[in-house]
Amino acid sequence: xxxxxxxxxxxxxxxxxxxxxxxxSPALDLEKSDAHDELPCSQTQQRQVAPAxxxxxxxxxxxxxxxxxxxxxxxxxxxRSNIGNARIAGMTKDLKLAGNGYQWLLTIFYIAYIIFExxxxxxxxxPPHVWLAFTVLGWGIxxxxxxxxxxxxxxxxxxxxLGIFEAGFGPGIPYLLSFxxxxxxxxxxxxxxxxxxxxxxxxxxALAYGITSGHSHLANWRLLFLVEGLPTIxxxxxxxxxxxxxxxxxxxxxxxDKVVAxxxxxxxxxxxxxxxxxVWKEVGLALLDLKCWFTALMYFSCNVGFSSLPVFLPTILKxxxxxxIHSQGLTAPPFFLSFLVTIFSTWFADKTQQRGYTIMVLTTxxxxxxxxxxxxxxxxxxxxGTFLAASGIFPxxxxxxxxxxxxQGSDSRRGAGIMLLNLIGQCxxxxxxxxxxxxxxxRYIKGMAISAAFTFFTGVLALGLRCLLVHENxxxxxxxxxxxxxxxxxxxxxxxxxxxxxxxxxxxxxxxx
Numbered sequence: 001x002x003x004x005x006x007x008x009x010x011x012x013x014x015x016x017x018x019x020x021x022x023x024x025s026p027a028l029d030l031e032k033s034d035a036h037d038e039l040p041c042s043q044t045q046q047r048q049v050a051p052a053x054x055x056x057x058x059x060x061x062x063x064x065x066x067x068x069x070x071x072x073x074x075x076x077x078x079x080r081s082n083i084g085n086a087r088i089a090g091m092t093k094d095l096k097l098a099g100n101g102y103q104w105l106l107t108i109f110y111i112a113y114i115i116f117e118x119x120x121x122x123x124x125x126x127p128p129h130v131w132l133a134f135t136v137l138g139w140g141i142x143x144x145x146x147x148x149x150x151x152x153x154x155x156x157x158x159x160x161x162l163g164i165f166e167a168g169f170g171p172g173i174p175y176l177l178s179f180x181x182x183x184x185x186x187x188x189x190x191x192x193x194x195x196x197x198x199x200x201x202x203x204x205x206a207l208a209y210g211i212t213s214g215h216s217h218l219a220n221w222r223l224l225f226l227v228e229g230l231p232t233i234x235x236x237x238x239x240x241x242x243x244x245x246x247x248x249x250x251x252x253x254x255x256x257d258k259v260v261a262x263x264x265x266x267x268x269x270x271x272x273x274x275x276x277x278x279v280w281k282e283v284g285l286a287l288l289d290l291k292c293w294f295t296a297l298m299y300f301s302c303n304v305g306f307s308s309l310p311v312f313l314p315t316i317l318k319x320x321x322x323x324x325i326h327s328q329g330l331t332a333p334p335f336f337l338s339f340l341v342t343i344f345s346t347w348f349a350d351k352t353q354q355r356g357y358t359i360m361v362l363t364t365x366x367x368x369x370x371x372x373x374x375x376x377x378x379x380x381x382x383x384x385g386t387f388l389a390a391s392g393i394f395p396x397x398x399x400x401x402x403x404x405x406x407x408q409g410s411d412s413r414r415g416a417g418i419m420l421l422n423l424i425g426q427c428x429x430x431x432x433x434x435x436x437x438x439x440x441x442x443r444y445i446k447g448m449a450i451s452a453a454f455t456f457f458t459g460v461l462a463l464g465l466r467c468l469l470v471h472e473n474x475x476x477x478x479x480x481x482x483x484x485x486x487x488x489x490x491x492x493x494x495x496x497x498x499x500x501x502x503x504x505x506x507x508x509x510x511x512x513x
Contacts, residue, residue, distance in 0.1 A: 054264070057247070057257045061180050064252055066189050068242055069173050070196045072136060075232045076166055077200035078207075079143035080109065082228050083159075084314050085208035086221035088327065094219060095152050106433035108156050110307070110426055112163025117422045119168040121415050123176050124278055131168070133240035136232060139165035144229030147222040171422040174401045178414050180247050182264060183512065184350060187402035191346030194398040197306075198338035198390060204228075208314075209329040279412040286408055286416035291511075294465040295404040295417070298359070299425025301458040302400060305366065305393045305451040307429030312436045312447075313386065319442030320379050330383070338390040345395040346402070353512050355403045356466030359396050363459035366392020367452045374448030389451075396458060406512040407469070428454070469511040480507035 083091075087102060097105075122131050142162045149155045174190045181189055211224050218226070244250035247261035286292055313334075317327040341362075349358040369388025376382055404417040435447035 053256065053260050057253065057260050057264070058181075058185065060250070060252055060257065061247060062189070064242065064250070065177070065180055065244070066192055068239065069176070070193050072132075072232075072235060072239065073170060073173065073193055073196035074200040075136075075228075075235060076139065076170055077197045078204050078228045079139060079162065079232060080166060081200070082204055082208065082224055084312060085204060086224050088314050088318055089208065089211075089221040089224060090219055091221040094221070095149070095155060097152060100434075100437065101152055103434050103437065105152075105155055105159050106307075107430055109159045109163040110429040110433065112160045113167045113429075114423065114426045116164050116167040117171060117419055117426060120172040120175055120419045120422060121278060122168065123172045123179075124411060124415055127245045128176060128179075129240055129243040129245055132243050133236050135165050135168040136239050137236035139169070140229060140232030140234075140236060143232060144226060147218075147225040147229070167422075171418060171426075174405060175415055175418045178405050179411070183406050184353070186405055187346045187350040187355070187399070188343070190402045190405075191342050191395075191398040194394070194401065195339045195342040197397075198335040198342060198394045204331070206329060206332045278415065279410065282410050282412035283416040286413040287420060289408075289413075289417075291407055291465065291468065292404060292417045292420050293424075294461055294468065295400055296421045296424035298400050298458050298461045298465070299397070299421050300428040301454040301461065302363075302393060302396050303425050303428030304432040304435075304454040305370065305389065306397055306432070308432035308436060308447065308451065309386075309389060309393060312444075315436075316373075316386075316442075316444065317383075319444075320382060334386045334390040335394075337387055338394040341391045342395040342398045346398050349399055349402075355399050355406070356462045356469075356513055359399050359403075359462040360459045362392045362396045362399070363455050363462070364392070366390075366396065367455040367459070368392075370448045370452035370455060374443070374445050374452065377443070389455075393455060396455075400458075403465075403512070466513050469513050473510045473513075476507070476510060 083105060087097075091097070092102065095101075139162055142158055142165060146155065146158050149158060173193055174186075177189050177193065178186060207228065208224060211220060211227060244252075247253070247264065248258040250258070250261070253261060313331050314327045317330050322330060345358055345362060349355045352358075366389050369385045369390070369392060372385030373382055373389065376385065401418075401421070404421050405414050408414045408417045432451065435450045436444050440446055
C-alpha cells in the first residue's frame, strides 16, 4: 500500500506499472522516459498483464540467446574433444606420438585454460557481443589449423592456443546468462547450454564415424579437424550481430519489453540499479566466501571424470574389443542419454530448489558407473557402466554451475564466484587426463577408480555445502524473522539492501539449498 500511495498521482500506468506489486521497486521507473510509448493497462489488470509481459520477454530471450550460446558450446566441445577421435583415426602414427605424448596434448590445453580463467570477468568489461565474436573466431582458426600440423610440438602449440581462446568463452557463459535471467530461471538455461557437452560428444562420435569410415586423399584425422573447425569460424560474425549486450538492449524486444527487461535486471542484483563494470570490493568478498570454495572443490572433483571420459571413451571402447570405426559410433548413445538427464535434473532442481540432493543422487549414479568399468570384465556390463558414468558426471557439472550463481547477489560477486570455480575446478582435468596411460589398458583400473573416488567426493561436498546453507538460512531467520510464505528467490519489494552489507540481497533473501 505504501508503494501504491507513492505512485498514486503518477501518469497512466505503463508496462512497468504492470509488474506485480509484491515485486515492485523504485528501480522499475528507470525507463520512464519511454513511458508514453508503452502499452497502458488498468490497475485491475496489473496482476494479469505483468506475468504475460514477463513471460513474453523470457520466451524471446529463450529463443535468441540460449540457442546461440548452446550452438557455440557444441562447436567448442567438438573442437576440444575431437582429439580423442583423431587419436584412433591415425593421428598417433602420423605425428609419431609415443609414451605420454597424447596425455600432454590433453594437459597443455587445460594448463592454458586455467591460466586464462580470469577472462570470465571480461564479459563485464568488454561488450559481450564483441568478446564473444573475438573468442569464437580465435578458437575456430586454431581448431581448423590442427588439420595442417606435422609435428607433436606443433600440435602442442595449437592446443595451448585453443585453451586460451576457449577459456574466454565457456567458463563465462553461465555468468553471461545471469545478466538475462533471475535466480529461479537460471539453472535450466545453464543446463541447456551445458548439455551441449554430452550432445557434442554424441554428435562427435557419429560424425567421426562418418568421416573416418571413408577413404579420402587427406588423412582421416586431418579431415576430422577440418570439418569440425570451419563451422566455428563461420559462426563468429553470427555471434557478433545476434548476441545482445543486455536484455534491455536486445533488438528483438519491443520498447515495452525492454522496460520489463530492465526491471528484471534490477530485481536480479537486488538494488535500485544495476552497476556497470566490476566492483572490486565485492570480488574480494566473494573470494573469501566459503560457499564459493565449496563449489570450486566440487567442480574440481567432478572435472576429473568430466574431462577424461569424452577423450578416452573411444580408446576404452576399442580396448573392449570393438574396432576403430565401431568405437567411434558407440560413444554416441551414452552421451545422448546424459544430455537428456542433464536437462531433466536441472529442471527438477529449479522447481524444487534442491540442488544439493540432486547432485548427491547424480554423483552416486556416476560413481557406480566408474566402479563397474573398473571391476567388471564383461563387455556388456562395462558398456552399461559408461551410460551410468556419463549420466552422472555431466548433469552434476550442470547443477554445480548455477549453484554458485544462485547464492551470490551482485554481478561482481557472481563473476568472482565463476572465476574461482573455474580457476580451482579446471585443475581437475590436469589429473583426469593423466590417469589413463596406454600401458594401463584395456581396463584402466587405476583411472576408473580415481574417477569413481572423486565423483563420490563431489556428493560428499554437496552434502557439506547444503548443511552450511541450511545453517546460514537459520541465522537469517533468527536475524530477520521467518521467511515462510515470502519471496526468497528475489530481493524485497523495495530492493533495499541488508543492514550490515553482509548478505547478498535484502532481509527476504535465503540461500538455495
